[in-house]
Amino acid sequence: MIGKRLKLSRLSAGFSLRELSDKIDNLVSAQAIGKYERDEMMPGSxxxxxxxxxxxxxxxxxxxxxxxxLDGVEICKSALTSEKGEAFIPATVESAVERYLEIEDILGIKSQEWKQLQGFPFSIYEIADAESAAFHQS
Structure with a gap:
């Protein structure tokens, strides 16, 4: 079914359901796109x-x-972050990681172990370390 990837792609592109419907010249309604995303309907070719x-x-x-x-993704919320922006960030990350893993699979290579960035001012070993680094003010 296409639901999850359709929704990820829509959010990564920054479209609401209505905006995507408008982008495709209302070929189908926003409600229909929502049903595709929930795997309640399948679009024609x-x-x-x-x-x-x-x-x-x-x-x-x-x-x-x-x-x-990606479960439990949280982003720092500020007055500048809109609801649309909050959905955009995790969708974009998940989509990019999926595409990267697909390329690795096609090329038959394995992911490398993550190594601490040289010169990065924080050591990250667990979620709390990442949160602390994210909120650190220089």
């Missing part, structure tokens, strides 16, 4: 191709299985 083009992804990307699921 014409709609699927049009959605992929509007989102800048391939049809193959939309119809393939999701590789990862």
């Amino acid at each position: 014409k709609v699927l191709i049009t959605l992929a083009q509007a989102l800048g992804v391939s049809v193959n990307y939309l119809v393939s299985e999701s590789l990862i699921n």
